[in-house]
Amino acid sequence: VFNPLPFERNEAPQVFIDFPREKLYRAFSIYDDQGQKVSHQVLSLEESYVIPIEPHELPTSYYTTKWKVAFEAKNLPALGFKTFTVKPEEGRKSNYGSQITATNTLENEFLKVKIEPNGTLTITDKNSGAVYPNLLWFEDCGESGDPWSRIPPVGDGNLIYNSLGNSAEIRQVCDGPLTTTFAIKIKMNLPAEVIRSTKKRSAVEKELPITTFITLHKGDPKLHLAIDLDNTIKDHRLRIMFDSGFRPEKSISSGQFDVLERAVFLPDTSDWLEPYTGTQPNNGGVWVENGKRGLAVLNFGLPEYEVFDNESGTVAMTLLRGFGYPKMSGIAREDLVERVGNEGSQCLGIQHYELDLFFYSGDWQTAGVLRHEREHKYPVMSVHHGRFAGKGLTKCESFLKIEPETLYLTALEKSESGQDYVARFYNPSEDTVEALLQLKFPVNQAVALDLNEEPALEIKIDDPCRIKITVSKKKIISVLLKHA
Known part of the structure; x- marks a missing residue:
């Protein structure tokens, strides 16, 4: 489950889960990245099919039982993802509880x-x-x-x-x-x-x-x-x-x-x-x-x-x-x-x-109205996948976290050179704030840019994964982040 916002959040995403129809599974549990079982609610169940497409393989259809499920996804990392695992179980389960x-x-x-x-x-x-x-x-x-x-x-x-x-x-x-x-x-x-x-x-x-x-x-x-x-x-x-x-x-x-x-x-x-x-x-x-x-x-x-x-x-x-x-x-x-x-x-x-x-x-x-406004505009995204190597990533990662939450991220994009990244955000408040950018990958240079993305100010780096910058009221900030 991917969170596109630069702060942690709790959500109840709705996803589809396909099991092979011949297995006749009637129950399952969902576990977070720490192996803890999370609550879920079955919304619908129907017979369906999937056509997985793999590199160098012909597409093949499989008959499935498709479950539509809502589940608790707590503490989703800032601009990052958390992996949840589905495990089928014996017997049947019902939705206990009502609102x-x-x-x-x-x-x-x-x-x-x-x-x-x-x-x-x-x-x-x-x-x-x-x-x-x-x-x-x-x-x-x-x-x-x-x-x-x-x-x-x-x-x-x-x-x-x-x-x-x-x-x-x-x-x-x-x-x-x-x-x-x-x-x-x-x-x-x-x-x-x-x-x-x-x-x-x-x-x-x-x-x-x-x-x-x-x-x-x-x-x-x-x-x-x-x-x-x-x-x-x-x-x-x-x-x-x-x-x-x-x-x-x-x-x-x-x-x-x-x-x-x-x-x-x-x-x-x-x-x-x-x-x-x-x-x-x-x-x-x-x-x-x-x-x-x-x-x-x-x-x-x-x-x-x-x-x-x-x-x-x-x-x-x-x-x-x-x-x-x-x-x-x-x-x-x-x-x-x-x-x-x-x-x-x-x-x-x-x-x-x-x-x-x-x-x-x-x-x-x-x-925190702006936090909820962004949660509505930018919902979490769910991807169903099998096992993969991960290329050094764990089951739970945050790529960029911005503090305080009042700072509004509008873009995270590749730079004009295509080698580095630009983070753009603004301060909507009437107060000057001290911004902290917490990064997954270290950088060896951070530069404040103007709106033409031309260098304006070199930012001092004390920690290659924690960039600090002062943002005055109503200010738009663009920061060039160069990989270490």
């Missing part, structure tokens, strides 16, 4: 999650005792804009629809001691499109089915959301909504090489040609806090968000914004151009999204 504590309620050490009849969530943060109702609902509105501008339809075509009045279909997908998943399905009836001649949404409605899978892992303070939908609607914007339960003064989001704060209150710009809309960009995470508690919405590939200036402190993440041509705003001459074959901009068909919710006390830095 379901009541009807449509799941719970672990950190969170209690209740699914309401309309599909929203009420979540209790056990550490602070704070209760967050009205999480996970959907909002839809018409769209007459283009890739650059969000423009609502005119008149009553600008009505906003939401899922709060819907009834949800709730079902249990899996449950056990390590992971529990529920599926929440709702259906929204929405106008099919915007009519070009009137620039209003159509009176004809179509059904938009949305299924959200919520997953809670043992020992994980985050709630995982996976949303699947089949978009049949044109000319609309669909957002997923989370009420924080307090009125925040600012929103905080991860950006390119920085963490950004923006005021939630917007000035009156109604007389501007392009007034403020409230939407802002993010690069993987948005959070709000009030000094006592906070809510972080972590995502991958959802660059637009908005935080409402209301008592609920609603955080909205745009899932999709579909639009067509010609442009309907009338602001530019583009509305005179007839374009066809642009269905791709409508985002029709099957769509999939993944988000995490993280609840915390205090401020985002002491709560």
Whole structure:
């Protein structure tokens, strides 16, 4: 199991394990690199086959029994791997334990999650005792804009629809001691499109089915959301909504090489040609806090968000914004151009999204929000392999560890010469920190580079496997590491 982040972490990865079908194995155990048995949970079992490909050998298929399993992978090394061994056993084993504590309620050490009849969530943060109702609902509105501008339809075509009045279909997908998943399905009836001649949404409605899978892992303070939908609607914007339960003064989001704060209150710009809309960009995470508690919405590939200036402190993440041509705003001459074959901009068909919710006390830095943001963006990777020589590697290795954890690694790449390596990271905090890079392999030279990767400063080396460097606030650092 490979951890791509420069700090240790605990995870419950889901993997597939194939046994020869003729062996009829019905039980097995998983052991870590020290030979200690680790907990696991069987998620599914089916008959399958594999086609292993070996150098200088013809591919051959083997009939197998395929197990889908979640298991505890603790203390995964920083930017490294840990090897786990699977050993078949006699007899049968069952998943003992459950995270379901009541009807449509799941719970672990950190969170209690209740699914309401309309599909929203009420979540209790056990550490602070704070209760967050009205999480996970959907909002839809018409769209007459283009890739650059969000423009609502005119008149009553600008009505906003939401899922709060819907009834949800709730079902249990899996449950056990390590992971529990529920599926929440709702259906929204929405106008099919915007009519070009009137620039209003159509009176004809179509059904938009949305299924959200919520997953809670043992020992994980985050709630995982996976949303699947089949978009049949044109000319609309669909957002997923989370009420924080307090009125925040600012929103905080991860950006390119920085963490950004923006005021939630917007000035009156109604007389501007392009007034403020409230939407802002993010690069993987948005959070709000009030000094006592906070809510972080972590995502991958959802660059637009908005935080409402209301008592609920609603955080909205745009899932999709579909639009067509010609442009309907009338602001530019583009509305005179007839374009066809642009269905791709409508985002029709099957769509999939993944988000995490993280609840915390205090401020985002002491709560380690950026750590959880990176864990969501960069999941662990599992590889199934047989015995191999290893070329000097043990069953558990860390190649690079960076301290403190607040430093954000963005690249580890080969240098322009191809002989050495460059590590690039930044300090998002307002404080100067002393960075420590702990390396698997020794280096005989370390050089701080500028953004053109030209030498800027020679770094003194006292220990060839431990490089120290001072990083000022909001600073981007690139370090050339030359092998010893």
